[in-house]
Amino acid sequence: xxxxxxxxxxxxxxxxxxxxxxxxxxxxxxxxxxxxxxxxxxxxxxxxxxxxxxxxxxxxxxxxxxxxxxxxxxxxxxxxxxxxxxxxxxxxxxxxxxxxxxxxxxxxxxxxxxxxxxxxxxxxxxxxxxxxxxxxxxxxxxxxxxxxxxxxxxxxxxxxxxxxxxxxxxxxxxxxxxxxxxxxxxxxxxxxxxxxxxxxxxxxxxxxxxxxxxxxxxxxxxxxxxxxxxxxxxxxxxxxxxxxxxxxxxxxxxxxxxxxxxxxxxxxxx
Numbered sequence: 001x002x003x004x005x006x007x008x009x010x011x012x013x014x015x016x017x018x019x020x021x022x023x024x025x026x027x028x029x030x031x032x033x034x035x036x037x038x039x040x041x042x043x044x045x046x047x048x049x050x051x052x053x054x055x056x057x058x059x060x061x062x063x064x065x066x067x068x069x070x071x072x073x074x075x076x077x078x079x080x081x082x083x084x085x086x087x088x089x090x091x092x093x094x095x096x097x098x099x100x101x102x103x104x105x106x107x108x109x110x111x112x113x114x115x116x117x118x119x120x121x122x123x124x125x126x127x128x129x130x131x132x133x134x135x136x137x138x139x140x141x142x143x144x145x146x147x148x149x150x151x152x153x154x155x156x157x158x159x160x161x162x163x164x165x166x167x168x169x170x171x172x173x174x175x176x177x178x179x180x181x182x183x184x185x186x187x188x189x190x191x192x193x194x195x196x197x198x199x200x201x202x203x204x205x206x207x208x209x210x211x212x213x214x215x216x217x218x219x220x221x222x223x224x225x226x227x228x229x230x231x232x233x234x235x236x237x238x239x240x241x242x243x244x245x246x247x248x249x250x251x252x253x254x255x256x257x258x259x260x261x262x263x264x265x266x267x268x269x270x
Contacts, residue, residue: 015051020153023163027051033154034147034214035064038071038233041083045203045210050154060150062096066143069093071213071233075177080234097139104135136176144239148172149270152229152241155216159199160224169247171254171267174239187238190230193219198228225249242267 011030017023020031031052036042069089072080080086094101149172153164164170175187198219203210213234220227225245232238244250254265 017051017163018053018056019050019157019163020052020056020150022166025053028054029057031057033150035068037068037089039210039213043205043208045214046205050157060146063143063146065092065096066140067147070140071236073177074235100137100139103137106135144174145268145270148239148241151231152243155218155229159218159220165245167247168243168245169250170241170243170270171250172239172241172270173267174237176237177235180235189240193228193230196228
């Protein structure tokens with residue numbers, strides 16, 4: 001169910017510019033970020049509606065579909081389709097991305113080797129392919145990059161009431177649920193960043209609590225110019241984004257990191 005016309009008009013008056021374009025383009029639509037299809041019964045968190053131009057809103061629809069699939073994958077309890085929508089999502093992906101699902105599936109031998117490496121036990125009645133990990137293809141990587149940038153800008157706006165500027169910089173590293181399997185259900189980088197003080201809100205829609213499907217922690221400097229976002233999406237995937245409103249400041253951090261470690265920067269610049 002969408003907004004009423006009266007509420008849309010009030011929303012546009014309060015948020016006249018697209019928050020994904022650095023606040024430079026007029027907002028003509030309302031963007032739901034994260035996408036509603038990611039959540040069981042399409043019950044998305046309250047307050048996650050953002051002013052967007054048509055290009056920013058509709059330009060990532062295909063990536064939102066892949067994110068909905070990725071976030072619903074659960075190697076532990078198979079809870080991603082409690083609402084019965086997973087087959088429809090897979091069917092839509094098959095139409096929009098012909099051959100992608102097939103490319104994601106490992107061969108029987110590949111699946112067996114992956115399961116042995118990750119310590120995944122095949123349950124009775126399932127094959128290694130049904131029980132194990134899939135290939136993360138380029139389209140999935142791209143979808144996560146697009147989504148991470150949009151969600152980070154959305155949460156930054158939500159917490160500061162300021163669009164993330166065009167001259168800013170975001171750097172992201174993401175993790176599949178294979179990392180959860182090998183680290184007792186936790187992302188190791190979240191443990192490394194656990195001492196950071198941040199905002200970690202309870203997310204809900206009416207009486208439904210949604211942190212089991214989407215949760216985040218935002219650590220932000222007093223002047224709002226530097227921040228770290230840690231986000232997790234069920235048992236599907238998670239990411240960390242470092243952000244700075246001045247690109248040169250974040251670039252300097254990673255240059256210093258590479259010089260100290262003598263290793264390439266593992267973060268993707270968004």
